[in-house]
Amino acid sequence: MSFLKLKIGYRTLKTAIGTAISIFLAQQLDLMYPASAGIITILCIQVTVKQSFRTAWNRIMASFLGLGIGMALFYFLGYSPLAILLAILLFLPLAVRFGIQEGFVSSMVVLMHLYSSERMDLPLLLNEAGLLVIGVGVALLVNLYMPSLDKDLRAMQKQVEQLFRQILREFSYYLRHGESEWDGKEMIEAPGLLEKAIRLASRDIDNRLGRRDDSYYQYFVMREKQFELLERMMPIVSSLDTQVPQSHRIADFLEQISASVHPGNTAYRFIDQLRQMREEIKESELPRTREEFETRASLFYLLREIENYLFIKHELGKNSDDKKTAAVNKAKPGA
Structure with missing residues (x-):
């Protein structure tokens, strides 16, 4: 029964609640890949409020960068593993150059959605934008509360x-x-x-x-x-x-x-x-x-x-x- 003595910290609790809310909202809006909104929320919840805002901004910028690179490569090379390889090789140096490398995972999530769907139409792009807005927005709202130190x-x-x-x-x-x-x-x-x-x-x-x-x-x-x-x-x-x-x-x-x-x-x-x-x-x-x-x-x-x-x-x-x-x-x- 020692597991009953486990202490759940504020950050753990906020991460769990925020993830559930993000997935729920994405499902209610009938978005594709609703679990991805939860993943983005998990990635954006940080130790401090300012870190969360900084991380959120970096992940949004990285996602747009990854989206742009992916769309260009998919257009010329098709939806192939080679396009993914080149996308990652191009993305990482640019992300480091702009200081947004911590957004690598979230940008790859968006990129893989395009790859899996094998399309780049407006509804899918709006879907990805919706996942980002929900994931990042919920993370910021949940993380606004910090216990006093x-x-x-x-x-x-x-x-x-x-x-x-x-x-x-x-x-x-x-x-x-x-x-x-x-x-x-x-x-x-x-x-x-x-x-x-x-x-x-x-x-x-x-x-x-x-x-x-x-x-x-x-x-x-x-x-x-x-x-x-x-x-x-x-x-x-x-x-x-x-x-x-x-x-x-x-x-x-x-x-x-x-x-x-x-x-x-x-x-x-x-x-x-x-x-x-x-x-x-x-x-x-x-x-x-x-x-x-x-x-x-x-x-x-x-x-x-x-x-x-x-x-x-x-x-x-x-x-x-x-x-x-x-x-x-x-x-x-x-x-």
Whole structure:
């Protein structure tokens, strides 16, 4: 009875319903080859709304191209396998040239109808046009409904932020104690999660017609850039095993940033605080030993990378005019 536990996805359900509707409509209109309308619907239903429209357009253009090539060859060579061979050999390079090669199957369906019928009269051409209109039209209508991805994107957002918090906390701990038992698993998990989140956010954009809400996409791209800086910070932090007062100050600062990792964006507050701290460190007592001097230099380099990390978030908030992001930004400071 395990088959009862099978999960049917939205795309599977839409494909099944759309195929049945297309065949039903073609039969009601008494079209020849009604199953072909269902095949065209199956081919046109894509992962996103925009992909469906693009695919539909390409298949229509490819079908007309295939129809034109086929009619010309059938006229001169008759309805023979040689004509089919030449039609395919001519069609594919042209389809690739025009970027409509994904319409190969649907165009061949139309071509085979002409070949099977051995005629090219107006009723048959109208029949093929009707199959295309029904197949493509039903696919577009069915695919207009896309389940919201907001829940998944928010969940990924929380996962990314949790990883960033932990990474920053571990950096802070090492600066404070000069040692750590951290295994660095968050540094391994973050790239894959960010890549997956960016793909999902891009898909979410392609599901929206007429309005472009790319706040999640911009957010995850921003986090990806920040993670590159965290990767650059890691060897700097791990090299700072000499305890100096400045290390503890930066550790406290990283702890504050860690506690403020969320979608909100007032990173400029942390940037101002960092610059003030850097000036105070410059004015502090000079290093007495070479080891202290090297540690001080590494700390300044670390501060520069932290500033870059914060600046990336600050730029996102400054450049974004998305209402959802703006509303969140007003809530509380974030890094």
